[in-house]
Amino acid sequence: MSVTPDDRPNGTDRAVRTVLAEDGVLLREGLSGLLERFGFTVVEAVGDAAALEEAVHRHDPGLVVTDIRMPPGYSDEGLRAAVRLRRERPGLAVVALSQYVEQSYAADLLDSGGGAGVGYLLKERVADVEEFAAQLGRVAAGGTVVDPEVVRQLLRRRRDPLERLSGREREVLAEIAEGHSNTAIAQRMHLSEAAVGKHIGNILAKLDLPPDDGLNRRVMAVLTYLRGA
Amino acid sequence: MPDERPRSLLKAMARPGYLLSPWPLRALLYGIATPLSALLWGVPLVLLGMPWLILAASIADNAHGASPAPGEVVLLVVSGALLLATAGPLVAVPGAALERLRVRLVDDRPLPTPHREPRRPGLAAWFATRYTEGATWRGMAVLVLTALLFLPLTGTVGMLLLLGATMAGTPVLVFMDEAPITLGPWVVDTVGDTWLPSLAGAAVLALGAYFGGLAVAAQVELVRFMQRDRGEEALRAELSEVTRSRARLVDAFEAERRRIERDLHDGAQQRLVALSMRLGLARLDLPEGSAARESIAEAQEQAKRALVELRELVHGIHPQVLTDRGLEAALPELADRCAVPTEVSVELDRRPPAHTEATAYFAVAEALANTAKHSGAASARVHARLEAGMLVVEVADDGRGGAQAAEGGGLTGLADRAAVADGRILLSSPPGGPTLLRLELPCP
Numbered sequence A: 001m002s003v004t005p006d007d008r009p010n011g012t013d014r015a016v017r018t019v020l021a022e023d024g025v026l027l028r029e030g031l032s033g034l035l036e037r038f039g040f041t042v043v044e045a046v047g048d049a050a051a052l053e054e055a056v057h058r059h060d061p062g063l064v065v066t067d068i069r070m071p072p073g074y075s076d077e078g079l080r081a082a083v084r085l086r087r088e089r090p091g092l093a094v095v096a097l098s099q100y101v102e103q104s105y106a107a108d109l110l111d112s113g114g115g116a117g118v119g120y121l122l123k124e125r126v127a128d129v130e131e132f133a134a135q136l137g138r139v140a141a142g143g144t145v146v147d148p149e150v151v152r153q154l155l156r157r158r159r160d161p162l163e164r165l166s167g168r169e170r171e172v173l174a175e176i177a178e179g180h181s182n183t184a185i186a187q188r189m190h191l192s193e194a195a196v197g198k199h200i201g202n203i204l205a206k207l208d209l210p211p212d213d214g215l216n217r218r219v220m221a222v223l224t225y226l227r228g229a
Numbered sequence B: 001m002p003d004e005r006p007r008s009l010l011k012a013m014a015r016p017g018y019l020l021s022p023w024p025l026r027a028l029l030y031g032i033a034t035p036l037s038a039l040l041w042g043v044p045l046v047l048l049g050m051p052w053l054i055l056a057a058s059i060a061d062n063a064h065g066a067s068p069a070p071g072e073v074v075l076l077v078v079s080g081a082l083l084l085a086t087a088g089p090l091v092a093v094p095g096a097a098l099e100r101l102r103v104r105l106v107d108d109r110p111l112p113t114p115h116r117e118p119r120r121p122g123l124a125a126w127f128a129t130r131y132t133e134g135a136t137w138r139g140m141a142v143l144v145l146t147a148l149l150f151l152p153l154t155g156t157v158g159m160l161l162l163l164g165a166t167m168a169g170t171p172v173l174v175f176m177d178e179a180p181i182t183l184g185p186w187v188v189d190t191v192g193d194t195w196l197p198s199l200a201g202a203a204v205l206a207l208g209a210y211f212g213g214l215a216v217a218a219q220v221e222l223v224r225f226m227q228r229d230r231g232e233e234a235l236r237a238e239l240s241e242v243t244r245s246r247a248r249l250v251d252a253f254e255a256e257r258r259r260i261e262r263d264l265h266d267g268a269q270q271r272l273v274a275l276s277m278r279l280g281l282a283r284l285d286l287p288e289g290s291a292a293r294e295s296i297a298e299a300q301e302q303a304k305r306a307l308v309e310l311r312e313l314v315h316g317i318h319p320q321v322l323t324d325r326g327l328e329a330a331l332p333e334l335a336d337r338c339a340v341p342t343e344v345s346v347e348l349d350r351r352p353p354a355h356t357e358a359t360a361y362f363a364v365a366e367a368l369a370n371t372a373k374h375s376g377a378a379s380a381r382v383h384a385r386l387e388a389g390m391l392v393v394e395v396a397d398d399g400r401g402g403a404q405a406a407e408g409g410g411l412t413g414l415a416d417r418a419a420v421a422d423g424r425i426l427l428s429s430p431p432g433g434p435t436l437l438r439l440e441l442p443c444p
Helices: A025-037 A049-059 A077-088 A103-115 A123-127 A129-140 A148-157 A167-177 A182-189 A193-206 A215-226 B009-013 B016-020 B023-048 B050-062 B070-103 B123-132 B134-168 B170-175 B191-227 B231-284 B291-317 B320-325 B327-337 B354-375 B410-420
Strands: A017-021 A041-046 A063-067 A093-098 A118-122 A144-146 B181-183 B186-188 B342-347 B380-387 B390-397 B424-428 B435-442
Touching (some): A017 A025, A017 A049, A025 A041, A025 A063, A025 A123, A025 B231, A041 A049, A049 A063, A049 A077, A063 A077, A077 A093, A093 A123, A093 A129, A103 A215, A118 A129, A123 A129, A123 B291, A129 A144, A144 A148, A144 A215, A148 A167, A167 A182, A167 A193, A167 A215, B016 B023, B016 B191, B023 B134, B050 B070, B070 B134, B070 B191, B134 B170, B134 B191, B170 B181, B186 B191, B231 B291, B231 B320, B231 B354, B231 B410, B320 B327, B327 B342, B354 B390, B410 B435
Parallel strands (some): A063 A093, A093 A118, A118 A144
Antiparallel strands (some): B181 B186
16 A cells, blocks of 8 residues: 555544445445545445435435436436535535536535535546545545646636646646645655745746645635636 | 310310310210219218208298297307318318319319328328318318309209200201290291201300300319319428428437437446456555556556546537536536637526527537637637527637538538527628627527
């Protein structure tokens, strides 16, 4: 196992009690196995949004991992259930998985509960099992994780001011959106921590954002900016 | 050069040799057949019209003080109308067919059936078609007009011809010792006296041949007019059916796209995700740097690439975001994918029907693809709004213009898509630009 130390949920119980909602049996079982292997406790795995809400009420978990598109309507039931649950329980961490990314879904999630303890990822990210587990851990610890694909979409939308960012700075920006700390970014990009800090300073300056050390607030600031809000 | 032979009674009568041609005889046969034919369809028709006949009779009686009660009048009118409306076509269809057949006696022009082929086999489809087409009810009108107008006319002509024949035949009658014969002012005693009435009789017969010919020709023209195959009517009916079936086809295609998208989502995508996850887990169990771990990593990479391709493919088939969130979310997303920076504004206070949304979405997709490919534009703008029951979508760019709807090109496809939804596409693209494409779709 090569979960980087800083990606571990700091100060949280490793055995995060988790409710899993996914209508595909194959994937549900696979995800259960993955979560258990990385130290999460799957208290219940369900197949639709109504069952998800019931299970959360029953178990009061620390983390919900849910598919967005589920029965009965095969629309965005999972997302709506997640947003409802977060309104009811501000502390509940939620990771929504989707077959494709759609920023308006991301926006709904990020707007719930101030964006803390929220993740929005493409389903196919589960292939990188370690990274995926680390991302779940970060969300469970109150962090924010947004799929790089969303960031890419947002970058495309707000292209003018972002022209000012260098290629490296954009890469760092994507890492920030994924909720990584400076240390983790440095490791992942094979840079020194000081260099990462400098890039981040540049990014925040170029985007007229206040410098901030809090991981979560940093992600939110960047995303808020990108969404043009 | 011999004239072309006349093909109708009217044409034949216009010629000098009419009296000596077979045409008067043909007209005579037709005239004789008229009461016989009328007997066949007239009796059931009179039975159906009986309530109205009773009413007419009682109103005629009214002159003698016996006025019918209002309730009775309503009952008779309604029951007559009901009888004719329900059973009328059963008489009118074969009756009119017989009348069309008789037309052949005096007319060599083709007169095909004006009735449509029922859409499906079976009695129900036959009834549905016959009761709803104009030809049936025009056939009924032919029968009624024949009974009220041409039957008496035929009788009159018959009397005239009988008179003429009698007068012309006086020499024979005298010869057969029937004398004296009183013919109006004349009393004929001997064969020698017969020259005047027989001459007059011949004149009456000739007159009858023309008068009767005219009467028959009028009847034939009426039948032909009322029972002609209304090409344009049939075409119109066919066209509206084609339009409907085209719309149905497009709907079916749309439903099929959704089904395929859903199948891929639930099937292949799900399986690939599960597969790549299993590969990821398997990799963890293998020693770092081992050949097995390398090849698992390679397999996982391939699965990932397949997933990305599949995701793009599925998105192109039918974007889920359009189903979930409508144009408001789907159009900006489309603009994001466009290589030309595109500004989107969507002002819709409600969601249009799904097929309208899909048409608009794919139209904008096509338009933006064209912009990116051909226009050389630096920026584009998409604007969607509701305007007087219409969904109006405009796609504008500042490119070089000169866009045209080429055969089989994207723009033609756009226009076709719009036409199916009863909408239209307006394109303004002068050389040098700018290009403005406006899509209007009815949105009740």
